[in-house]
Amino acid sequence: MNIELRHLRYFVAVAEELHFGRAAQRLHISQPPLSMQIRALEENLGVQLLERTQRRVALTQAGSAFLGEARQILARTEQATLLARRASRGEVGNLAVGFVSTADYNVLPPLLREFRQRVPAVHLALHESTTDRQLADLIDGRIDVGFVLPPVEDARLAYRTIHRETLVVALPARHPLARQRGKLRLAALAESPFILFPRPLAPSLYDAVVSYCSAAGFSPHIEQEAVQMQTIVSLVSAEIGVALIPASLRHLGRTGVVYKAPVEPSPFTEIGLAWRRDDALATLQVFLEIALPAGHGAAT
Amino acid sequence: MNIELRHLRYFVAVAEELHFGRAAQRLHISQPPLSMQIRALEENLGVQLLERTQRRVALTQAGSAFLGEARQILARTEQATLLARRASRGEVGNLAVGFVSTADYNVLPPLLREFRQRVPAVHLALHESTTDRQLADLIDGRIDVGFVLPPVEDARLAYRTIHRETLVVALPARHPLARQRGKLRLAALAESPFILFPRPLAPSLYDAVVSYCSAAGFSPHIEQEAVQMQTIVSLVSAEIGVALIPASLRHLGRTGVVYKAPVEPSPFTEIGLAWRRDDALATLQVFLEIALPAGHGAAT
DNA sequence: CGATGTTCATAGCTATCAGGTATCAATCCG
DNA sequence: CGGATTGATACCTGATAGCTATGAACATCG
Numbered sequence: 052m053n054i055e056l057r058h059l060r061y062f063v064a065v066a067e068e069l070h071f072g073r074a075a076q077r078l079h080i081s082q083p084p085l086s087m088q089i090r091a092l093e094e095n096l097g098v099q100l101l102e103r104t105q106r107r108v109a110l111t112q113a114g115s116a117f118l119g120e121a122r123q124i125l126a127r128t129e130q131a132t133l134l135a136r137r138a139s140r141g142e143v144g145n146l147a148v149g150f151v152s153t154a155d156y157n158v159l160p161p162l163l164r165e166f167r168q169r170v171p172a173v174h175l176a177l178h179e180s181t182t183d184r185q186l187a188d189l190i191d192g193r194i195d196v197g198f199v200l201p202p203v204e205d206a207r208l209a210y211r212t213i214h215r216e217t218l219v220v221a222l223p224a225r226h227p228l229a230r231q232r233g234k235l236r237l238a239a240l241a242e243s244p245f246i247l248f249p250r251p252l253a254p255s256l257y258d259a260v261v262s263y264c265s266a267a268g269f270s271p272h273i274e275q276e277a278v279q280m281q282t283i284v285s286l287v288s289a290e291i292g293v294a295l296i297p298a299s300l301r302h303l304g305r306t307g308v309v310y311k312a313p314v315e316p317s318p319f320t321e322i323g324l325a326w327r328r329d330d331a332l333a334t335l336q337v338f339l340e341i342a343l344p345a346g347h348g349a350a351t
Numbered sequence: 352m353n354i355e356l357r358h359l360r361y362f363v364a365v366a367e368e369l370h371f372g373r374a375a376q377r378l379h380i381s382q383p384p385l386s387m388q389i390r391a392l393e394e395n396l397g398v399q400l401l402e403r404t405q406r407r408v409a410l411t412q413a414g415s416a417f418l419g420e421a422r423q424i425l426a427r428t429e430q431a432t433l434l435a436r437r438a439s440r441g442e443v444g445n446l447a448v449g450f451v452s453t454a455d456y457n458v459l460p461p462l463l464r465e466f467r468q469r470v471p472a473v474h475l476a477l478h479e480s481t482t483d484r485q486l487a488d489l490i491d492g493r494i495d496v497g498f499v500l501p502p503v504e505d506a507r508l509a510y511r512t513i514h515r516e517t518l519v520v521a522l523p524a525r526h527p528l529a530r531q532r533g534k535l536r537l538a539a540l541a542e543s544p545f546i547l548f549p550r551p552l553a554p555s556l557y558d559a560v561v562s563y564c565s566a567a568g569f570s571p572h573i574e575q576e577a578v579q580m581q582t583i584v585s586l587v588s589a590e591i592g593v594a595l596i597p598a599s600l601r602h603l604g605r606t607g608v609v610y611k612a613p614v615e616p617s618p619f620t621e622i623g624l625a626w627r628r629d630d631a632l633a634t635l636q637v638f639l640e641i642a643l644p645a646g647h648g649a650a651t
Numbered sequence: 652c653g654a655t656g657t658t659c660a661t662a663g664c665t666a667t668c669a670g671g672t673a674t675c676a677a678t679c680c681g
Numbered sequence: 682c683g684g685a686t687t688g689a690t691a692c693c694t695g696a697t698a699g700c701t702a703t704g705a706a707c708a709t710c711g
Contacts, residue, residue, distance in 0.1 A: 054428060055355045057698090071659060084699040086660065096432050098439040102631070105659060105706045112445075112633050113438035120431035124424060128354060131420035132396050138413035139398040145412075331402070333412050357669090371688060384670040386689065403688060405677045 056128060058092040059121040061085055062100065066118045069108045141333030143172040148338075149185035149197035150177065151253075153280050154322055157299035158214045159198060166341055173334050181252050181278070189327055195335050196326040200253040209328040211343055216298045217317035218263060221283075222309045223290040229309040237267035237313040244274030244292035246283050259318045260295045267315050284308055356428060358392040359421040361385055362400065366418045369408045441633035443472040448638075449485040449497035450477065451553075453580050454622055457599035458514045459498060466641055473634050481552050481578070489627055495635050496626040500553040509628040511643055516598045517617035518563060521583075522609045523590040529609040537567035537613040544574030544592035546583050559618045560595045567615050584608055 064074040065085065075082040093100055100114035110118065137143050150159055163175065178194060185197035189208055203210035220240065222229045228239055241264075250257040264271045274292045277283045281303065283294050288307040297320050301310045324342055326335060364374040365385065375382040393400055400414035410418065437443045450459055463475065478494060485497035489508055503510035520540065522529045528539055550557040564571045574592045577583045581603065583594050588607040597620050601610045624642055626635060 052697095053356065053360075054432065055357060056353065057355060060353075072657090080698085081700060082659075083661080083701085088698080090660095096435050098435045100435070103659065106657080106708065108659085111439070111631070112441070113435045116438035116443060117431060117435040120427070120434060124427050124431060127420070127424050127427065131417060131424060132354065134420060135396050135398045135400070135413045135417040138416035139411070141412070143416060331411070352668095372686090380669085381671060382688075383672085383690080388669080390689095405688060406679065406686080408688085 052091065052095065054092065054095050056125065058088055058095070059125055061088045062092055063118065063121050063125065065089060065101065065108065066110055066114065066121075069110075071108065137172070139333055141173070141335070141337035142170050144332075144334040145174045145176060146196065146332070146334040146338055147176045147178065147194040149180045149188055149194040149199075151182055151185075151198055151200055151322070152179055153200075153297055153300065154198035154214075155179070156280075156302045157216065157297075158322055162342055166338060169341060170334070170337055173337070183252065186325065189325060195330065195332055196324055196338055198322055199325045201255045201321060201323055203323070203325045207328055208325050210323050210325045212321045212323040213342055213344075214322040215319040216321075217312070218260065218295045218320060219298045219301065219317075220311045220313060221287045221294045221296050221300070222311060223287055223293070224307045224309050225290065226293065226309070228311070234314040235311040237264065237315045238269060240264075240271075240293055241267075241269035242272070245271040246275045246277060246286045246292045246294045247271070247273050248278055248280075248283065249276050252278065256297075256320050259320050263295060263315070263318055267313075352391065352395065354392065354395050356425065358388055358395070359425055361388045362392055363418065363421050363425065365389060365401065365408065366410055366414065366421075369410075371408065437472070439633055441473070441635070441637035442470050444632075444634040445474045445476060446496065446632070446634040446638055447476045447478065447494040449480045449488055449494040449499075451482055451485075451498055451500055451622070452479055453500075453597055453600065454498035454514075455479070456580075456602045457516065457597075458622055462642055466638060469641060470634070470637055473637070483552065486625065489625060495630065495632055496624055496638055498622055499625045501555045501621060501623055503623070503625045507628055508625050510623050510625045512621045512623040513642055513644075514622045515619040516621075517612070518560065518595045518620060519598045519601065519617075520611045520613060521587045521594045521596050521600070522611060523587055523593070524607045524609050525590065526593065526609070528611070534614040535611040537564065537615050538569060540564075540571075540593055541567075541569035542572070545571040546575045546577060546586045546592045546594040547571070547573050548578055548580075548583065549576050552578065556597075556620050559620050563595065563615070563618050567613075 061074070061078060064078050065071060068074040068077065071082050071085055071089075075085040078085065089101065096113075096117070098113045098117075099111055100117055102109045102111055102114075134143065163177075166173070166175070178188070180188065180197075182197075182199040185194060185199050186203065186205060186208065188194040189197055190205065198213075199210075201210065201212070220235055220237070226243075228235055247257065247260060261271065275286055277286055280296060280300055283296065284300065284303050284305050286292065287294050288305050298310075298312070324339070326339070361374070361378060364378050365371060368374040368377065371382050371385055371389075375385040378385065389401065396413075396417070398413045398417075399411055400417055402409045402411055402414075434443065463477075466473070466475065476494075478488070480488065480497075482497075482499040485494060485499050486503065486505060486508065488494040489497055490505065498513075499510075501510065501512070520535055520537070526543075528535055547557065547560060561571065575586055577586060580596060580600055583596060584600060584603050584605050586592065587594050588605050598610075598612070624639070626639070
């Protein structure tokens with residue numbers, strides 16, 4: 052027979068009361084089975100824990116050493132159940148989060164701040180990455196949720212938009228149009244070299260840029276490609292060309308670059324969250340609850 | 352119903368195997384009761400620990416959080432039983448030790464050294480004190496064993512001699528007899544003032560000194576009393592008088608004091624150990640085993 | 652100094668439940 | 682689609698935690 056927590060609970064009660072009768076009362080059992088269980092515990096350990104002299108119960112040295120341990124084990128068990136409950140509510144645990152670099156300039160910071168505040172014991176592992184790599188990482192379980200650019204077409208993944216914004220023009224400060232006050236007519240850029248990212252990385256955004264220009268009556272002359280938005284802005288600053296970028300990228304605050312909203316109504320570019328549709332991770336549920344406007348569990 | 356260690360043992364097995372059948376085999380039980388116990392554990396916690404999909408068993412986040420806790424609780428329980436066993440063998444615990452100051456110059460140091468080496472996890476609380484106070488402290492449980500001077504007459508206490516030594520004369524360095532080579536005739540001190548401690552503190556030693564002098568044909572002229580041997584030697588150094596002290600006190604090495612063995616055969620003075628006759632403290636047993644020449648448990 | 656009360660241990664019984672066997676149901680694989 | 686695998690279910694059994702009654706040792710008190 053093995054030691055069970057029952058033995059520890061009983062022993063602690065007896066050690067605290069130093070009286071089998073009262074201890075039994077406290078444990079809501081009768082005295083004989085309590086004596087039996089204590090005896091069983093002692094036999095199991097091969098150690099006498101209590102000295103019973105028919106009249107007085109006293110702890111042996113081994114008993115008082117064991118008492119401390121027993122108390123700690125019981126407390127630890129309490130802690131473990133609380134921890135399990137908190138974990139099941141998504142209040143402790145880990146969550147691996149992917150994000151495209153642009154998310155870092157709008158949705159990501161306030162959301163992380165709120166998440167930290169609501170569930171400080173959840174550890175977030177953040178991985179900057181492109182949309183397509185994030186989708187693969189989601190499927191393979193390397194991340195649990197990703198800030199991505201649409202579209203997300205895999206049936207195993209769920210997607211919800213969490214942010215929409217317009218496009219603005221980024222001009223080198225010495226560009227003739229940069230001095231002009233107020234809004235800008237997009238058609239004025241028809242002859243300027245454009246900097247853009249490769250289409251496969253974010254087809255929707257790429258297409259938005261191109262069709263925006265089409266609507267203004269020209270097709271952009273693509274001079275240079277770059278993967279990260281920050282790089283694009285750097286290239287603008289280096290006077291390689293102009294670019295159409297999400298409005299929040301203004302926050303980059305790069306010197307030598309001027310941001311201007313066109314007069315033509317801009318299409319919306321969007322960022323969304325993607326996650327495994329059937330994922331039951333408790334921490335993910337909490338994350339989605341915080342991130343998504345209305346309550347949307349993974350299965351909803 | 353309460354959580355028991357059984358539940359934790361079973362859960363850890365399942366979590367490690369991720370397979371109810373193999374886990375059951377490892378636990379030497381059949382699979383159905385294992386499933387039942389896991390379910391009972393989950394109900395108890397109010398938390399799902401495992402995701403069973405009829406084909407694959409996986410840990411939930413709560414499950415992996417709980418797994419770590421469960422492992423630690425089980426390990427802790429192992430530790431606790433080992434600790435209890437070691438404590439019952441007197442290898443861990445405490446022991447309160449009293450000692451007369453003279454013991455510090457002969458028996459105490461080597462004995463403490465050996466004890467430390469044999470049972471390093473036992474904490475010794477050392478209390479320098481007189482014999483009579485130690486006897487009271489033993490009765491009242493403030494100390495568990497004492498280095499005392501005989502006699503010990505209380506029936507509740509056991510006593511065994513552990514050290515015997517002769518008396519030597521302590522002389523001021525400028526005393527006429529201090530220059531003399533070789534041994535000293537005790538009678539030569541018949542006119543010197545003596546320093547001695549109050550008789551109630553150590554009757555046997557006091558009487559040994561006085562009868563030693565009587566045998567040499569004189570009665571010592573007691574000039575000054577002092578409680579501690581170190582004080583007596585200090586007074587000798589201050590040329591207040593001479594003293595007869597246990598030979599090991601030479602180790603005090605006080606400057607200005609010369610130690611000389613008399614030619615007359617010296618009576619023996621002794622130090623012994625006293626403890627509660629019925630005391631079952633495991634650490635005391637170990638202490639006595641190390642301290643006493645032959646094996647002598649308290650009840651022996 | 653016996654009477655009484657207190658306290659832990661023992662004896663015998665009961666009821667609960669851990670664990671066994673047999674089987675089902677869902678899923679996977681060839 | 683059939684066999685294999687695996688967790689769940691149904692039902693039964695045996696071990697044992699816990700109960701009541703009682704005993705034995707000891708302390709206290711009239």
